[in-house]
Amino acid sequence: MSLTIENLKVTLQKKEILHGINLDAKEGEFISLLGASGCGKTTLLKSIAGLLDVQDGNIRIRKESVLGVAPEKRGTIIVFQDLRLFPHMTVEKNITFPMELKRVPKEEQRANVKKLLEAVQLSGFEKRKMREMSGGQMQRVALARALAANPKVLLLDEPFSGLDEKLREEMGRLVKELHELWKITTILVTHDIREALQMSDRIAVMSEGNVLQYDTPKNIMEHPANQTVADYFGKMNYVEGVVKDGKFVSGLFEAEVDLPDGEYKAGITWFKKGRK
Numbered sequence: 001m002s003l004t005i006e007n008l009k010v011t012l013q014k015k016e017i018l019h020g021i022n023l024d025a026k027e028g029e030f031i032s033l034l035g036a037s038g039c040g041k042t043t044l045l046k047s048i049a050g051l052l053d054v055q056d057g058n059i060r061i062r063k064e065s066v067l068g069v070a071p072e073k074r075g076t077i078i079v080f081q082d083l084r085l086f087p088h089m090t091v092e093k094n095i096t097f098p099m100e101l102k103r104v105p106k107e108e109q110r111a112n113v114k115k116l117l118e119a120v121q122l123s124g125f126e127k128r129k130m131r132e133m134s135g136g137q138m139q140r141v142a143l144a145r146a147l148a149a150n151p152k153v154l155l156l157d158e159p160f161s162g163l164d165e166k167l168r169e170e171m172g173r174l175v176k177e178l179h180e181l182w183k184i185t186t187i188l189v190t191h192d193i194r195e196a197l198q199m200s201d202r203i204a205v206m207s208e209g210n211v212l213q214y215d216t217p218k219n220i221m222e223h224p225a226n227q228t229v230a231d232y233f234g235k236m237n238y239v240e241g242v243v244k245d246g247k248f249v250s251g252l253f254e255a256e257v258d259l260p261d262g263e264y265k266a267g268i269t270w271f272k273k274g275r276k
């Protein structure tokens, strides 16, 4: 469902952390919050979920303000980096937990678990104890549990950052696949520029409690709003692509260029011929 954040100000221990954030996500959009450590990404996510008090501004889900609505009644679910699963319980129990709270009938719970485990590619793992699962498998269970709550807005707070690069990419692909299928409005917090570019419809680049730019990956790459955004994206090593007829095309962004045809590597402000 759609999400609108209007002039949001949040103060923690007498220090203003968010200075008037404006952001909107259309129904089914995939948004990333990108920015240096401490810029307020988690604070924004927790505010949306109702885990922090808001001093000024508004948060609307499907046009209705959710300020004052208890976290469990907002229709938001956060998956944190530490996952917060119950290690002594089975996979099934972990996933049915939100359904128990909603008093979903047992039969329906079992059918849902089956469907969710299929979705996260863990069919047959119902009776396994959480502590017998690998890191990547736990991430999948956490995702299944989040989806079990049937959220209006799914909030992902760097859920893959503890994984090695290969697993991280795998999880990224899975989340994107699930998003394509279920179209749940999703906000992902990440430090990883490449992940944000690959996964998002739009990216909010944050710095020190403000949003510096909120736009599609393509527009941000082609027209960074200011030097801070350009420098931030400049840290990304490169993307690979092809120049044909004056146009550079890659999986991440496209740009008009005055270069001969061929394969190129590109940073935000440079192009280098060849793939080496």
Ligand SMILES: Nc1ncnc2c1ncn2[C@@H]1O[C@H](COP(=O)(O)OP(=O)(O)OP(=O)(O)O)[C@@H](O)[C@H]1O
Residues within 6 Å of the ligand: 012, 013, 017, 035, 036, 037, 038, 039, 040, 041, 042, 043, 044, 191
């Ligand atoms: N409970 C709190 N009380 C006081 N200050 C806090 C609290 N939680 C976070 N902060 C401060 O708020 C600022 C933003 O923190 P936040 O966790 O939102 O940043 P972040 O962008 O998510 O960082 P990271 O990428 O490292 O997770 C930081 O300066 C942090 O020290």
